[in-house]
Amino acid sequence: MKPAPVDYTAPDSLAEALALLAEHGFDGKLLAGGQSLVPLLNFRLAQPGVLIDLNRVRDLDYVRETAEGGVSIGAMTRQRTLETDPLLVERAPLMNQAAPLIAHPQIRNRGTVGGSLAHADPAAELPVVAVALEARFRLQSHAGERWVDARDFYVGLMTTELAAEEALVEVELPPLPPRTGCAFVELARRHGDYATSGVAAIVTLDEAGVCSAAKLVYLSAGDTPMTAAEAAQSLVGSELSSESIRAAAAYATTAEIEPTADIHASAEYKRHLAGVLTERALLAAKARALGGAG
Amino acid sequence: MIQRQRVSVTVNGRAYEREVEPRLLLSDFLRHELDLTGTHVGCEHGVCGACTILLDGEPIRSCLMLAVQADGLELTTVEGLTEDPEKLHPLQQAFWEAHGLQCGFCTAGILMTILPFLKKNPTPSEDEIRLALSGNLCRCTGYQHIVDAVKLAADYLGEESS
Numbered sequence: 001m002k003p004a005p006v007d008y009t010a011p012d013s014l015a016e017a018l019a020l021l022a023e024h025g026f027d028g029k030l031l032a033g034g035q036s037l038v039p040l041l042n043f044r045l046a047q048p049g050v051l052i053d054l055n056r057v058r059d060l061d062y063v064r065e066t067a068e069g070g071v072s073i074g075a076m077t078r079q080r081t082l083e084t085d086p087l088l089v090e091r092a093p094l095m096n097q098a099a100p101l102i103a104h105p106q107i108r109n110r111g112t113v114g115g116s117l118a119h120a121d122p123a124a125e126l127p128v129v130a131v132a133l134e135a136r137f138r139l140q141s142h143a144g145e146r147w148v149d150a151r152d153f154y155v156g157l158m159t160t161e162l163a164a165e166e167a168l169v170e171v172e173l174p175p176l177p178p179r180t181g182c183a184f185v186e187l188a189r190r191h192g193d194y195a196t197s198g199v200a201a202i203v204t205l206d207e208a209g210v211c212s213a214a215k216l217v218y219l220s221a222g223d224t225p226m227t228a229a230e231a232a233q234s235l236v237g238s239e240l241s242s243e244s245i246r247a248a249a250a251y252a253t254t255a256e257i258e259p260t261a262d263i264h265a266s267a268e269y270k271r272h273l274a275g276v277l278t279e280r281a282l283l284a285a286k287a288r289a290l291g292g293a294g
Numbered sequence: 295m296i297q298r299q300r301v302s303v304t305v306n307g308r309a310y311e312r313e314v315e316p317r318l319l320l321s322d323f324l325r326h327e328l329d330l331t332g333t334h335v336g337c338e339h340g341v342c343g344a345c346t347i348l349l350d351g352e353p354i355r356s357c358l359m360l361a362v363q364a365d366g367l368e369l370t371t372v373e374g375l376t377e378d379p380e381k382l383h384p385l386q387q388a389f390w391e392a393h394g395l396q397c398g399f400c401t402a403g404i405l406m407t408i409l410p411f412l413k414k415n416p417t418p419s420e421d422e423i424r425l426a427l428s429g430n431l432c433r434c435t436g437y438q439h440i441v442d443a444v445k446l447a448a449d450y451l452g453e454e455s456s
Binding site: 001002003004005006007008010031034035038039041042043051053055080103104105106107109110190191192 | 296297299315316317319322338339340343346349352353354355357358359360362363365407411425426428429
C-alpha cells in the first residue's frame with residue numbers, strides 16, 4: 001500500500017511540463033489532483049518512472065466566459081469550484097448539479113476537472129457531464145494542440161484519445177439554447193460512493209413547449225459514458241408527456257446501455273434502476289426548461 | 295537511484311524541513327518524519343477519511359498527497375486543535391462528553407472534517423451533519439453518538455463566538 005520508487009518534478013509552467021512529458025514518454029505521468037492516480041500508485045497498479053506534478057502550474061485554474069457565451073474551464077480547476085462558481089450556475093447548471101455527487105468535499109478540494117476527465121472512469125460524473133454538454137477538450141503537447149469532442153475522446157474502458165505526450169488542458173462548453181433544462185440524477189449506496197447508476201438529461205423546448213432537442217448520457221452503463229441517442233431522439237416532437245418519457249427510458253435502458261453486474265447489483269437491476277432514474281431526470285429537466293432556469 | 299527531495303512545510307504553525315523520497319505519502323511523512331502520530335492511516339486509498347487534515351484550512355486526504363507536494367504549504371493536523379494538552383478544543387470536549395468515539399481510530403479524521411464544516415455551517419441540520427460525515431468511516435459507533443457530538447460541538451462553538 002505504498003507507492004513504488006518514483007521520481008518527482010513540479011514545473012511551474014505548462015510549457016515546461018509538456019517538455020518533460022515529451023522527454024519521458026510513457027514513463028512520465030502527469031499528476032493533477034491525485035485523487036485517482038495516488039490510489040493507483042499506492043496499490044502499485046501504476047508504476048511510472050517520473051511524476052510531473054501540475055499543481056504549480058497556476059494558469060490552468062480558471063472558469064471563464066467564451067466569446068460564444070459558453071464557458072471554458074482550465075484543467076487544474078478543483079472540483080470544489082464547480083459546486084458554486086456563479087458562471088457555471090448560470091451557463092452550465094448540469095456541472096454544479098453533478099459536482100456535489102463526486103465523492104466527498106475532502107476529495108473535491110484536491111480533485112481536478114482535467115484529472116477526472118482524463119482518468120476516464122466510466123462510473124465518474126464529469127465525463128458524463130462533458131459528453132452531455134457536448135464539451136470540447138483542448139489537448140496540448142510540446143508540438144502543438146488539437147481539439148477533440150468529448151464524445152470522441154472516450155474510446156474504451158479508462159482509455160482516451162490522449163497520446164503519451166499530450167495533456168488535457170482546457171474544457172470548452174458551448175452555450176445552452178434558451179428553454180433548456182438539465183438534470184443529473186444518480187443512486188449510490190452511500191453518498192460519495194461510485195454510483196450504481198446515474199444519468200444526465202438535457203431537454204430543449206420550443207415556444208409551444210414541444211421538445212426540440214434531448215440528450216441522455218449514462219454513467220456505470222458501459223466502458224465509456226453511454227449516450228442513448230435514439231431514446232433521446234424519440235422525445236423530439238413530443239411534449240415530454242409521462243408516456244413518451246417512460247417509453248424513452250425503457251428504450252434507452254434495454255437497447256442503448258450496457259451495464260454489467262458487480263458485487264452491488266446485477267446488470268438487470270442496473271437497467272431497471274437506470275430506467276427509474278431516466279424518468280426522474282427527464283421530468284426534472286423538463287420542469288427546469290419550463291421554469292426558465294436550467 | 296532516485297534522489298531525495300527537500301520539503302519545507304508549516305504544520306500547526308511550526309516550520310519543518312526534511313529530505314524525503316518522492317514516493318513518501320504525506321500521511322506517512324506526518325507520522326514518521328514529524329512524529330505527529332495523531333493523524334491516522336486507514337485504507338490508504340482515500341475512502342476511509344482517517345487521515346483527513348487541513349491544507350490551507352480545507353480538509354483533504356493526506357494519504358492521497360505526496361509529502362514533496364506539500365513543499366511551501368500550510369497544514370493543520372489534529373495536534374493543532376489545542377496548544378495546551380490539558381485543555382481540550384470545544385470540538386474534542388463535545389466528542390468526549392457525547393461519547394462520539396469508541397476505539398478512536400477514526401476520530402482525528404472526523405474532527406478535521408467537522409472543524410471546517412462547522413466554520414462554514416455553524417448551525418447544521420442532522421441531515422447536513424450526516425452528509426458531512428459521509429466521507430469518514432467509523433466501524434464502532436453506528437454514527438449516532440458522533441452526530442450527537444457534532445450537534446453539541448456546534449452549540450459550544452456557537453457560545454464561544456457569541
